[in-house]
Amino acid sequence: MKKTITVIAFLLLAISCEKDDICTTSNADTAHLIIRFYDQLDQEVPKAVTNLLIVGVENSLSYGIESTRDSIAIPLRILQNNTSYRLIKDYAIDDNGTPSDASDDFETGNEDIIVLNYENEELYISKACGFKNIFNDVNFGFTPDTDNWILSSTVITNKIETEDNAHVHIFH
């Protein structure tokens, strides 16, 4: 009898249900940098950049091409205090007159380099989501060259925490 009670007691011990926590909090993910493009002449008017190729500096992969929308969302490095991107306007591949031969193809377009400096901070969200990275004291600039397509820029917020609004405006 005593044994039976003991067995029942320990069976009860094994039966314990637990709710899984699933990360559903909005804005729990580390935010992308959101850049919105505007017309330099009429700075209230958004203006898409034609055939914009986005490539991270020190990254062998391209992030993609944006040709219709007037804003881009690009990731910043969370283990470094800076991130740079090559933004190539009017990107195209010139086949050098030999469409069948890819070896002599070259890329054309106007490349500008943007540079961001910032401080990383880890922000606790919840058990299920863990931490996200937020970027503080954000500094934005672009490298001048002889033929910049970026004419000016404005930093809207120097703290990148959510993706609700653009962080930087670029005028061209």
Add this chain to the structure above:
Amino acid sequence: MRTYIFFISLFLSFASFAQEEEVKDSSKTHKFGLRIGTDISKLVKSVVIDDYTAFEINADYKFAKKYSLAGEFGNEKRTIDETQVNFTTEGSYFKIGVDYNAYENWLDMENAIFVGLRYGVSSYKNTLNSHTIFNSDSYWGESGLKTDPINYGNSTTHLVELIIGLKAEIFNNLYLGVNAQLKNYVSNKNPDNFSNLYIPGFGKTTDDSKWGVGFGYTISYFIPFYKK
């Protein structure tokens, strides 16, 4: 055998609670004294589960026919590995309150079907062993896993607990018990930039609820002081 009768009469007593209110014989003798024991489930879990060590001493002192002053004191250390965080919580707690024994004992037995209330204080420390930065865009190929431990300061939680259970005498003055607890914390100060995800004496916390449940399996010894 006495235990067997006790468990059967348990169901009968639930079925006839209304009638039970009627006057029972008052000539029956009561033993008054201190029952002291430990939660064996915590000992078993300490052995079976890695990353968990716990110990609890519980006691109740019968000061009236149906009422006991009751309390628990314990220590817990628990490491939990969640998807995004791996942390260790270590600390102590005490709970104090009153148990009401709803069971009518035969002769001078001290079996109990009890309902109790507790007020508890838990004091503990959190260590974040590792965590992952939630960064779903893998373009930069960075691992968001951080393995440098972070020590947070002391945390304190105050809680209230409703406890129901039974204690049955299996040998002379030796009792085996089962209980279930429903708990709610009344104040809980989270550390800076983290949460108290596990609270000694309370258990795991969830993001959206202040409630917790627990089960205990106790073995205890009754030290009679006097009969009346």
